[in-house]
Amino acid sequence: MKRYVCAAAVIAAGLGLGLGASAQNGPSPAKYAVEIRQSIYTLIGANFGPIGAILKGDKAYDAAEVQKRLSRIAFLAPMLDEAFPEISNVGEPETKAKPEIWANRADFDKKLKAMQAAVKDLVEVNNRDKADNEAFKTAAMALGQACKNCHDTYRAK
Amino acid sequence: MKRYVCAAAVIAAGLGLGLGASAQNGPSPAKYAVEIRQSIYTLIGANFGPIGAILKGDKAYDAAEVQKRLSRIAFLAPMLDEAFPEISNVGEPETKAKPEIWANRADFDKKLKAMQAAVKDLVEVNNRDKADNEAFKTAAMALGQACKNCHDTYRAK
Numbered sequence: 352m353k354r355y356v357c358a359a360a361v362i363a364a365g366l367g368l369g370l371g372a373s374a375q376n377g378p379s380p381a382k383y384a385v386e387i388r389q390s391i392y393t394l395i396g397a398n399f400g401p402i403g404a405i406l407k408g409d410k411a412y413d414a415a416e417v418q419k420r421l422s423r424i425a426f427l428a429p430m431l432d433e434a435f436p437e438i439s440n441v442g443e444p445e446t447k448a449k450p451e452i453w454a455n456r457a458d459f460d461k462k463l464k465a466m467q468a469a470v471k472d473l474v475e476v477n478n479r480d481k482a483d484n485e486a487f488k489t490a491a492m493a494l495g496q497a498c499k500n501c502h503d504t505y506r507a508k
Numbered sequence: 509m510k511r512y513v514c515a516a517a518v519i520a521a522g523l524g525l526g527l528g529a530s531a532q533n534g535p536s537p538a539k540y541a542v543e544i545r546q547s548i549y550t551l552i553g554a555n556f557g558p559i560g561a562i563l564k565g566d567k568a569y570d571a572a573e574v575q576k577r578l579s580r581i582a583f584l585a586p587m588l589d590e591a592f593p594e595i596s597n598v599g600e601p602e603t604k605a606k607p608e609i610w611a612n613r614a615d616f617d618k619k620l621k622a623m624q625a626a627v628k629d630l631v632e633v634n635n636r637d638k639a640d641n642e643a644f645k646t647a648a649m650a651l652g653q654a655c656k657n658c659h660d661t662y663r664a665k
Contacts, residue, residue: 390554391551
C-alpha cells in the first residue's frame, strides 16, 4: 500500500494544476481566499440576474430557468459560511469586504444567515407555486433586500 | 396586478446590485461571461485542492471533508456547459481559454464531458467506500487527468 501511495503522489504532483494546485503555485493564501469568496458572489449574482430581470419586468417568468437559477443560488449561499476567514481581511483594492465584517462578526453572521433564510423562503415559494405571482415577487424582493442589507454595511462602494 | 408589477420594478431598480445588476452596471457582457467561467473554475479548483492534497499524501482522508468537496465539484461541473458562450472568446489576457475551444467545439465538448463523467465516477466510488483506498485514488487521479487533458490543449499557459 505504501508503494501505491508514493506512486499516486508522484503522478499527482505531475498533474499540476489539474489537481487544484493553484493555491500553491498561484496567489497567496490571503488573495486566494478573496478569489474564492468573489467567485461565490459572482455566481450568486449571475444566477440572481435573470430573477432580478423578472422582477423589473424585463424578462418573462420561465419555470425551468427560475428553478435552475434558484437551485444554484441555494447551493452557493451556504458556501459563504466559509468565505470570510480572518486571513481574507486584506482591505481594498484586493477586496470590497470591509474590515467591519471581522470587527462585528456576530452582526455580519446574522445578516448572512438572513440572506440564506431568504434564499430558502424563495425556493419554497417557487417550488410551491412555480409562478410569477405576488408570493414569488415578494420573496424574491426580500432576498434582494437581504443582499442589500449586508452590502450597505459591509461592502465598500 | 399591473400596479403590483410596477411597484416591484421600481423597488427592484432601487435595490441595485443586490439584485444581481452587476452585468448591467459592471463589466461588458464578454468580460462578465469570462468572470462567470473563471469563478466556476476557481471554485472547482479550490474544492479539488484538499482531494489533491490527499493524493499527494499531504493530508489525511476525512470522509466528511471529501464528501463536502465532492458534492460541490459535482454541482459546479455541469455549470461549465454554459460557461463557454461565443461572446467569451476574447483571447488573452482577459482569458486563458484558447480560441481553439470555439474552433474545435466538438472535441472540446467531448473533453468537458469526460471530466464531468470522471467527477461522477469519483462521487460514486467515494459514496460506496468512503475510504482512502485504491479505488478512490484511481478515480481521483482520473479526474485530475481529465482536467489536465483539456487544459493541455485548450488553456493558455
